[in-house]
Amino acid sequence: MGDLATSPFVRQELIPERAAPVKVTGVVGFLRTRLFNSPTNILLTIASALLLWFTIVPAVKFLLIDAVWSGKDRTACLAQNAGHTVGACWPFIQAKFAQFIYGFYPEPERWRVNLTFLLAALLLLPLLIPRLPAKGLNAGLFFVAFPVVAFFLLLGGGLTGFGVSWTAGALSGFADGVSELGQKLSRAGEATAVIGPLLLLLGKLVGLVGWATSGLIWPLLWLNGQIHAFARPVWADLAATAVVVSLILFILNGGIRTGWRALVVSVATFAGIGIVIAVMGLDRGGLPIVDSGLWGGLLVTLVVSVTGIVSSMPIGIALALGRRSTIPLVRFFSVVFIEFWRGVPLITVLFFATYMLPLFLPGNFKIDGLVRALIGIALFSGAYIAEVIRGGLQAIPRGQSEAANAIGLSWWKTTGLIVMPQALRHVIPGLVNSFIGLFKDTSLVSIVALFDLLGSVHAAFADPVWATPTTLFTGFAFAGMIYFVFCFGMSRYSLFVENRLNAHRT
Numbered sequence: 348m349g350d351l352a353t354s355p356f357v358r359q360e361l362i363p364e365r366a367a368p369v370k371v372t373g374v375v376g377f378l379r380t381r382l383f384n385s386p387t388n389i390l391l392t393i394a395s396a397l398l399l400w401f402t403i404v405p406a407v408k409f410l411l412i413d414a415v416w417s418g419k420d421r422t423a424c425l426a427q428n429a430g431h432t433v434g435a436c437w438p439f440i441q442a443k444f445a446q447f448i449y450g451f452y453p454e455p456e457r458w459r460v461n462l463t464f465l466l467a468a469l470l471l472l473p474l475l476i477p478r479l480p481a482k483g484l485n486a487g488l489f490f491v492a493f494p495v496v497a498f499f500l501l502l503g504g505g506l507t508g509f510g511v512s513w514t515a516g517a518l519s520g521f522a523d524g525v526s527e528l529g530q531k532l533s534r535a536g537e538a539t540a541v542i543g544p545l546l547l548l549l550g551k552l553v554g555l556v557g558w559a560t561s562g563l564i565w566p567l568l569w570l571n572g573q574i575h576a577f578a579r580p581v582w583a584d585l586a587a588t589a590v591v592v593s594l595i596l597f598i599l600n601g602g603i604r605t606g607w608r609a610l611v612v613s614v615a616t617f618a619g620i621g622i623v624i625a626v627m628g629l630d631r632g633g634l635p636i637v638d639s640g641l642w643g644g645l646l647v648t649l650v651v652s653v654t655g656i657v658s659s660m661p662i663g664i665a666l667a668l669g670r671r672s673t674i675p676l677v678r679f680f681s682v683v684f685i686e687f688w689r690g691v692p693l694i695t696v697l698f699f700a701t702y703m704l705p706l707f708l709p710g711n712f713k714i715d716g717l718v719r720a721l722i723g724i725a726l727f728s729g730a731y732i733a734e735v736i737r738g739g740l741q742a743i744p745r746g747q748s749e750a751a752n753a754i755g756l757s758w759w760k761t762t763g764l765i766v767m768p769q770a771l772r773h774v775i776p777g778l779v780n781s782f783i784g785l786f787k788d789t790s791l792v793s794i795v796a797l798f799d800l801l802g803s804v805h806a807a808f809a810d811p812v813w814a815t816p817t818t819l820f821t822g823f824a825f826a827g828m829i830y831f832v833f834c835f836g837m838s839r840y841s842l843f844v845e846n847r848l849n850a851h852r853t
Contacts, residue, residue, distance in 0.1 A: 409434040409817075410824060424815040435821040436813070443807045447825070450643015450798050456635065459500045460646055466493060467653075475840065477847065490657065496623060501642070501650075505633035506581045506624065508574075510588030515564065515571040522560040529554030581630040582621075589617035639717040643798035645829065650717070651724060651799065652786040658725040659785070663732025668762065670737055681733070688730035693791055696723040701795040720792055728785050735777040739770030772848050779841035783834045801826050 382392040413434030415424045422428050424436035440447075449457050470489040473479045499505075508516070532550030570587060577583040593613040600609040624630055642650070669681030688696075700723035701716055714722075743766050751761040771778070793802030804822040807813070 409820070411435075420812050421815045421818075424813075424817060433815070433817055435824060436815055436817050437821065439807075439813045439815075439818050439821055440825050442813065443804075443810075443822075446807060447644045447800060447803050449646055450803055451641045452643070452646065453637060453641065456503075456637055459503075459634065459637075463497045463500050464649075466496065492619070492623070494654075496627070499627055499629060499633055501637065501646075502639065503634040503636040505629045505631060509581060509584035510592070511567065511574060512571055512580070512584050515567045518560065518564045519568065522557050522564065524557075525560060526554055526557030529557055579630060581624065585617065585621060585624070589614065593617070639715050640796075642717065644803040645800045647717075647792065647797055647802075648786075648789050648799040651721060651789045651792055651797075654721050655724040655728050655785050655789070656782050658721075659728035659732045662725060662729030663736050664767070666729060666733035667736040667740060670733065671740060685730045685733050688727050689734075693724070693727055693788055694794060696727050697791060697795045699723070716795070717797060720795060720797060724785070724789075728781065731781055732778065735774050735781060736770060738777065739772075739774035740766065742773045743769050775841055775845050775848075779837055783837055786833060786837070787830060800829060 381388075383389050411434075413432050414437055415433055415435070416437050418424060418436075418438035421436075423438055424433055426433050445454075445457075449460055452460060467489075470485065470493055473485050474482065474489060479485075529550045529552075532546050532553060535546050535550075537547070574580050574583045574587055593610055596609040596613050597606040600606040627633060666681045666685055669677045670685065672678045672681070697720055700719040704719055705713070747765055747769070748761055751765050756764070789799055790801040792799050793805065798806060804826045808819060808822060
């Protein structure tokens, strides 16, 4: 037994060959592991392939293979003239391309739109490239200086005053309006027996507020009168505004000890504003005025979407912080504001801003129709952005704020330097999703007589010169491709930002 236990074993037959390992790399490996690795995935793969076959192939055939690429009118896009089944009528897009981009903007002035697009691209691209320096200066130019320059480029006109004149006019109008309201309440109190004394008291209080406001702003009104005594009041107003604002910033930032930097920045800013006024001739009437009713196409789409996106961010941040505030009045106002704007559809907001808002304004106070729509969209979108940002704020542990307080940071520094950057990083997908939705929702402005890209395409269908069976589909396909390019670009850039910010976690 011992010999058998210790004797070596020698196999007399070869071991059968093992099966080759399953390939998990390359195209075959991808198909085997991702598409055909289970009966369910096999069925989904086959269904998806059939869906793509019945959608992508007809679309490519319509847009490229059967498309008509040249022609002067509708006859080129008719099947009997083309000799085959006609797909997309691209001559229609070529003929209406300027209308799709500029709307009814006067042709001799379209260089102003092109210059605005160019300036926007030159200022936006450096902001999107992380490695480029001077982000603070670039952001200031894009978010502060560019909107003003774009406004006067697109709308035209010049300046009749500056900060002092506008402030004096606004406060004077407020005081007059309050005084008029007080008089109306007093007259209503005299005519009403039930609540007459209450209305009389309220009218006197409101009138007292108007009288006090008029008394407080008399130095500003006096300064405004002195400014308009000059031959060129715009420059006098600019100088007076620069002196007042610079002194206020100098004093608030520490005066002689630490306020010099704020003073230099303020003076440099007003000097840049003066250069812009001189170059654009805003003190001499500026460029010819182009009413916003003539704007249209991609111009309106970009103006509405970019203004809504940029302006909704600070509104959303303020409302999100207000909803988490410990001050009951601030929290109550933020909650009511958010829930109100989230509770009404955007179409209702646009209708109210366009047709109802002018009924509530004083007779001598008018707001441009496009500006009214922009304000409504900004407030509407800001309410949704607020909830997205509030979700990011709730994801930040309380220990972050407590640690900042422990080292002596104020609430503003804690929020701006510690809490908010982390919260915004967490909600990048939600923010970009809201921005994409807002960009596509700009097509709703066509309901209130603002012809955006989709509205201009729809208006072009009424031209009998291009009335063909495929014109409608060609126009919508063109608009869809433009929307897709912008939305896909925002989506991919958000993924780039996410990967860059989360690189340290991998």
